[in-house]
Amino acid sequence: SSELTQDPAVSVALGQTVRITCQGDSLRRYNASWYQQKPGQAPVLVISAKINRPSGIPDRFSGSSSGNTASLTITGAQAEDEADYYCNSRDSSANHLRLFGGGTKLTVL
Amino acid sequence: QVQLVQSGAEVKKPGASVKVSCKASGYTFTSYYINWVRQAPGQGLEWMGIINPSGGTTSYAQNFQGRVTVTRDTSTSTVYMELSSLRSEDTAVYYCAREYCPAGSCPDYWGQGTLVTVSS
Numbered sequence: 360s361s362e363l364t365q366d367p368a369v370s371v372a373l374g375q376t377v378r379i380t381c382q383g384d385s386l387r388r389y390n391a392s393w394y395q396q397k398p399g400q401a402p403v404l405v406i407s408a409k410i411n412r413p414s415g416i417p418d419r420f421s422g423s424s425s426g427n428t429a430s431l432t433i434t435g436a437q438a439e440d441e442a443d444y445y446c447n448s449r450d451s452s453a454n455h456l457r458l459f460g461g462g463t464k465l466t467v468l
Numbered sequence: 469q470v471q472l473v474q475s476g477a478e479v480k481k482p483g484a485s486v487k488v489s490c491k492a493s494g495y496t497f498t499s500y501y502i503n504w505v506r507q508a509p510g511q512g513l514e515w516m517g518i519i520n521p522s523g524g525t526t527s528y529a530q531n532f533q534g535r536v537t538v539t540r541d542t543s544t545s546t547v548y549m550e551l552s553s554l555r556s557e558d559t560a561v562y563y564c565a566r567e568y569c570p571a572g573s574c575p576d577y578w579g580q581g582t583l584v585t586v587s588s
Contacts, residue, residue, distance in 0.1 A: 392574035394513070401563060401581055402505075402513065407574035445513050449573045455518075455527040457503065457573040462512040 361385045361452045363460035365445075370466040371436045379431045379463045381446030389449040391429035393422060396443045396462075405444075406431060433465075441467045470494040472502075472564050472579035479585045485552040488582045490564030497545040498522040501567035503575050504538060504549045508560040518567060519547055554586045 363383040371377035381391055390408030404413050406422035419434045429448075433440055444463045450456040475489040490502065504516040517528040519538045526538050537550045547564060562582045565575030 389572050392569070392572070396513075401578040402565075403578075404574060404576050407569060407576075408572065409569045409574055410576065413576065443512075447513075447515075447573050447575070456529060457515045457518065459505070459513040459515055 361450050361458060363391075363446050363448065363458050365460040365463045367461070368464045368466065370468055371433070372468050373438060374435055376432065376434045377436050377465065379433075379444050379465065381429045381431075381460045382427055383448070383458070383460075384427055385448050385451040385458060386424060386427050386429050388451040389454075390424065391422070391446045391448045393420075393429075393431045394445045394447065395440075396445065402445065436465075436467050438467050441465055470566065470577045472566060472577055474562075474564060474579040474582045477583040477585070479587065480554050482555055482586055482588055484554050484586075485550060486554060486584050487548055487550040488562050488564075488584070490547045490549070490579050492545045492547070492566070495566075498542060501570065502538075502540075502547045503565045503567055504536075505563045505565060505575070506560040507563070507581075508557070511560075514560075516549070516562075521547065551584075554584075556586050558584065559586045560584060 392407035394402035395405050396402040405416050405420050421432045423430050446460040471493045473491045498521045503518045519526045521540045540547045565578040568576040
């Protein structure tokens, strides 16, 4: 099966813009969705190609994609955005399967 | 409102099996697939498998082939995930999540999670 690769950790100054990336061959064929997870909580969908931003997700969250890389951008990061972020897509090598990236820990300084 | 409510925490011995339930409400049960995802302590999300509640067809991640079985009961709008031959590495929080993107992957609503602890 394929893999989705994320940087383990990223930091951003309060109010600045940060991009979290996800790489994998599956992303050439399938859109990525993005999840935010805070300690002790279930993941929350923040971006998907079909829904874009679900209701209640601030518009500072946006997604984009190019080639084998998908990106989640937070424009004007807030303290409450500190969390783990995961990308997700179908597996292009076995398209009945799904994949998660390893996750990125975002620290807001 | 859409809700997925999972069964409570379990403690199992190595070699045993566990069956976790996920009861759906607030939408048409047979219209959306259900994913199972787990998260070991301090680790990332791991996709386990998926079921089409309409026909009952399933797909499983290679890591779990032969050990995981996902079933559904349409009369109660409940999906079940059974994991057998448990080992300590199966200690994790197990989540069910509704699949909103049938042509892709974007689970939108998640259960609250069920902690399964495997310990002798």
